[in-house]
Amino acid sequence: MKKFAVIMVCMLMAFFTTTQAQDNKSPFIGDWELKAGGPLDGATLGLSIKDDGGKLKGILAAPSLGANQIELGNIQVVSSKELKYSFGIQGIDVEASMVLKDNNSLTGTLAGQYPFEGKRNNDIMSKLSQSQANANAVPERSDKIGAGMTPTMSEYWSPKPKVVTPGNQATASAPSDAIVLFDGTEKSMTDNWVTVNMRTQEAAPAKWIIKDGAMTVNKDYQNGGGDIQTKEEFSSYQLHIEWCVPEMDAKFTSQVRGNSGVYNQNMYEVQILDCYNNDTYVNGMTGSIYKQTPPLANAMRKPGEWNVYDIIYSAPVFNADGTYKVRPYITVIQNGVVLQNHTEILGTTEYIGFPQVKAHGDGPILLQCHGDPSPGISFRNIWIRKM
Ligand code: MG
Numbered sequence: 001m002k003k004f005a006v007i008m009v010c011m012l013m014a015f016f017t018t019t020q021a022q023d024n025k026s027p028f029i030g031d032w033e034l035k036a037g038g039p040l041d042g043a044t045l046g047l048s049i050k051d052d053g054g055k056l057k058g059i060l061a062a063p064s065l066g067a068n069q070i071e072l073g074n075i076q077v078v079s080s081k082e083l084k085y086s087f088g089i090q091g092i093d094v095e096a097s098m099v100l101k102d103n104n105s106l107t108g109t110l111a112g113q114y115p116f117e118g119k120r121n122n123d124i125m126s127k128l129s130q131s132q133a134n135a136n137a138v139p140e141r142s143d144k145i146g147a148g149m150t151p152t153m154s155e156y157w158s159p160k161p162k163v164v165t166p167g168n169q170a171t172a173s174a175p176s177d178a179i180v181l182f183d184g185t186e187k188s189m190t191d192n193w194v195t196v197n198m199r200t201q202e203a204a205p206a207k208w209i210i211k212d213g214a215m216t217v218n219k220d221y222q223n224g225g226g227d228i229q230t231k232e233e234f235s236s237y238q239l240h241i242e243w244c245v246p247e248m249d250a251k252f253t254s255q256v257r258g259n260s261g262v263y264n265q266n267m268y269e270v271q272i273l274d275c276y277n278n279d280t281y282v283n284g285m286t287g288s289i290y291k292q293t294p295p296l297a298n299a300m301r302k303p304g305e306w307n308v309y310d311i312i313y314s315a316p317v318f319n320a321d322g323t324y325k326v327r328p329y330i331t332v333i334q335n336g337v338v339l340q341n342h343t344e345i346l347g348t349t350e351y352i353g354f355p356q357v358k359a360h361g362d363g364p365i366l367l368q369c370h371g372d373p374s375p376g377i378s379f380r381n382i383w384i385r386k387m
Contacts, residue, residue: 217377255284
């Protein structure tokens with residue numbers, strides 16, 4: 001009897017699977033609930049793939065990113081298991097892939113490196129549109145990073161820091177006790193910097209573009225692009241770093257114009273952006289502690305000219321329960337003008353939500369590859385002195 005029941009269940013399952021396979025011309029068709037990893041850390045996204053007269057069409061729902069009906073573009077069936085697509089969000093073109101594990105689950109990546117897991121869920125699109133409506137009404141309070149929040153909820157736009165024209169400054173060569181992290185050569189880049197794949201956590205030598213004594217962000221994630229970080233981990237330090245935003249089309253504005261950043265101990269971002277006649281939220285300007293503290297001034301040089309950051313970073317100390325015993329502090333000077341004066345860092349610099357306190361030890365310096373379509377910025381003459 002038991003055996004019979006098992007056979008019946010198997011037959012029913014086989015029938016159901018076959019029927020579904022016949023109904024769905026493509027195995028990708030359906031509604032999928034995605035859990036994002038990497039910087040989106042657990043955010044739930046919805047993906048709906050439909051057949052439109054023999055062509056695949058799709059919608060992405062991402063209420064936690066402030067967008068609920070993003071039409072997918074450039075959908076390509078790579079194989080019976082893999083689909084590639086792209087979508088625009090916050091002015092950024094993101095390429096994504098999904099790979100079927102079986103008929104009901106998948107894995108994938110956003111921007112070539114940020115991982116996600118997915119499963120079929122017929123209710124996810126309506127559930128997310130409801131959560132978008134709720135988010136627009138009253139934000140949900142929770143300890144979870146960014147729960148119920150959209151990115152704009154942690155931006156503010158005034159008062160504007162005053163514009164200061166920096167004086168002439170000679171390029172500083174490194175002091176005798178500094179560790180030179182980049183001297184303009186490919187060797188110093190590959191000796192000191194790696195790219196860590198967000199999905200596999202494997203580190204590979206940095207592959208940014210070396211030209212004329214500078215290295216330029218490589219946004220080609222399929223060919224070694226992405227963030228780079230120092231091999232060495234640091235505690236407190238003085239960091240000197242020079243950077244240049246290339247001249248570019250006026251269509252690139254706000255955060256999609258020369259966006260990069262220096263992540264101190266891989267936790268706390270000092271923003272890099274072209275803020276020369278480019279308006280954005282003040283706690284996302286050049287020299288802001290991202291989404292926390294705006295800079296005291298706007299000391300940007302024009303695109304095509306070199307900017308200098310001198311950063312004095314004091315590492316935090318943690319209590320046994322993971323709270324700060326001593327908070328991190330930072331001073332940032334751009335082109336000889338103080339932007340942050342021993343500013344208390346409140347926690348991690350989140351794109352969505354508020355700062356989080358996460359205990360950590362020594363960490364690398366990370367330079368951000370912001371995956372937006374604007375031309376990448378360049379860096380030169382990077383050195384660090386431990387304190
Ligand atoms: Mg940035």
